[in-house]
Amino acid sequence: MRVLVIGAGPAGMRCAESLAAAGMEVVLCGEEPALPYDRVALGRVLGGEAEPQALITHDAAQLRALGIAYRPAVRIAALDVMARRALTARDEAIGWDRAVLATGSEPIRLALPGAELPGVFVYRRIADVLAMRRHLVPGMRVAVIGGGLLGLEAAAALAGRGARVTVVHAAAWPMERQLDAGAGALLARGIASRCGLRFLMPTAAEAIEGEGAVRALRLADGTRLAAEMVVMAVGVRPNLALARQAGLACARGILVDEAMRTSAPGVLAIGECAEHRGVVCGLVAPALAMAETAAATIAGRADAYVPRPDAAVLKVAGIALFSAGEIAPPGTEAITLQDPGAGLYRRLWLRGGRLVGAVLHGATADAPFFLDLIATGREVAALRPMLAFGPAFQEAA
Numbered sequence: 001m002r003v004l005v006i007g008a009g010p011a012g013m014r015c016a017e018s019l020a021a022a023g024m025e026v027v028l029c030g031e032e033p034a035l036p037y038d039r040v041a042l043g044r045v046l047g048g049e050a051e052p053q054a055l056i057t058h059d060a061a062q063l064r065a066l067g068i069a070y071r072p073a074v075r076i077a078a079l080d081v082m083a084r085r086a087l088t089a090r091d092e093a094i095g096w097d098r099a100v101l102a103t104g105s106e107p108i109r110l111a112l113p114g115a116e117l118p119g120v121f122v123y124r125r126i127a128d129v130l131a132m133r134r135h136l137v138p139g140m141r142v143a144v145i146g147g148g149l150l151g152l153e154a155a156a157a158l159a160g161r162g163a164r165v166t167v168v169h170a171a172a173w174p175m176e177r178q179l180d181a182g183a184g185a186l187l188a189r190g191i192a193s194r195c196g197l198r199f200l201m202p203t204a205a206e207a208i209e210g211e212g213a214v215r216a217l218r219l220a221d222g223t224r225l226a227a228e229m230v231v232m233a234v235g236v237r238p239n240l241a242l243a244r245q246a247g248l249a250c251a252r253g254i255l256v257d258e259a260m261r262t263s264a265p266g267v268l269a270i271g272e273c274a275e276h277r278g279v280v281c282g283l284v285a286p287a288l289a290m291a292e293t294a295a296a297t298i299a300g301r302a303d304a305y306v307p308r309p310d311a312a313v314l315k316v317a318g319i320a321l322f323s324a325g326e327i328a329p330p331g332t333e334a335i336t337l338q339d340p341g342a343g344l345y346r347r348l349w350l351r352g353g354r355l356v357g358a359v360l361h362g363a364t365a366d367a368p369f370f371l372d373l374i375a376t377g378r379e380v381a382a383l384r385p386m387l388a389f390g391p392a393f394q395e396a397a
Contacts, residue, residue, distance in 0.1 A: 011271030012102030018295035047157035105236035114208030138162030147174035151233035325357035366390035
């Protein structure tokens with residue numbers, strides 16, 4: 001069976017590897033000219049801790065040994081579902097029996113006046129990182145728009161290379177989707193002190209000013225923030241252009257069932273471009289799980305993708321964070337454990353005697369314990385007196 005996997009990110013690579021191991025004839029097309037690489041580690045390259053080759057997960061020899069025909073710098077421009085044929089941007093036809101769309105997401109580029117000026121970047125791919133490295137000089141004033149995970153990662157890396165960085169964020173605290181106000185405030189203070197950067201929150205960018213180059217970022221209140229470089233890290237959106245051209249059913253993402261099948265026979269979708277039960281994933285773990293399910297479906301094995309609660313164990317600027325489940329949801333009770341001097345913070349949310357969400361800041365060793373409680377929905381009323389202290393203290397409850 002000939003399988004065309006479109007997209008060489010983590011999900012596409014995992015699916016291609018599983019399919020090749022099952023004896024399929026696999027063609028893996030990546031739009032970027034690079035070999036498959038670890039996108040999670042881009043901050044190490046931006047910060048100068050590693051060079052691009054250190055991020056490569058599979059070199060050409062390994063891909064050949066796996067039985068994967070890798071086609072870098074190949075953009076699939078059209079998908080003919082009826083003829084089971086793909087057309088590249090260079091008008092080359094590729095036939096397939098099954099196709100897997102792993103087209104991922106594209107960075108949101110704010111439509112600000114001045115966004116086209118040299119010195120304005122997005123943070124998503126290795127090419128973006130290398131372009132920022134070429135532009136940056138020590139002491140340069142940099143404005144990072146967006147205080148989510150990617151924005152903080154970019155800000156810390158640029159500060160580590162000697163830039164004077166200001167993070168402009170629309171919410172009152174960073175990573176507001178993963179953290180509550182308490183953990184967010186601790187994170188902002190910790191990053192500011194460790195990296196020497198500053199935050200402007202809540203505020204919004206209104207325009208990028210300059211002639212021939214970036215000179216300032218104008219904020220919604222009229223303040224002009226001097227900057228010679230602007231990085232937009234305000235989120236991503238699923239890349240649906242190919243799916244829509246092919247006539248696949250889409251909402252926020254490409255609609256898929258439990259087997260990762262789309263609305264078109266023989267076409268599957270996985271990772272950040274796929275939407276399952278109204279949810280578009282933004283983390284690596286569910287994307288890899290989707291990849292395994294798609295490979296099983298193509299191989300004829302019964303399998304179903306079962307989403308787990310959103311969870312992330314992160315390290316931002318050396319600060320350990322864990323976030324899982326529902327964060328500060330309405331109709332819940334909260335348990336808080338905090339040691340400000342040590343920078344430790346835990347907040348748990350319970351509904352009906354069951355744990356539904358958790359945030360840990362500063363120490364995350366107990367993350368698997370809390371994630372299991374959220375995923376299983378186990379009754380925790382009897383554990384409540386010592387619950388925030390983690391599994392080691394449960395016998396005392």
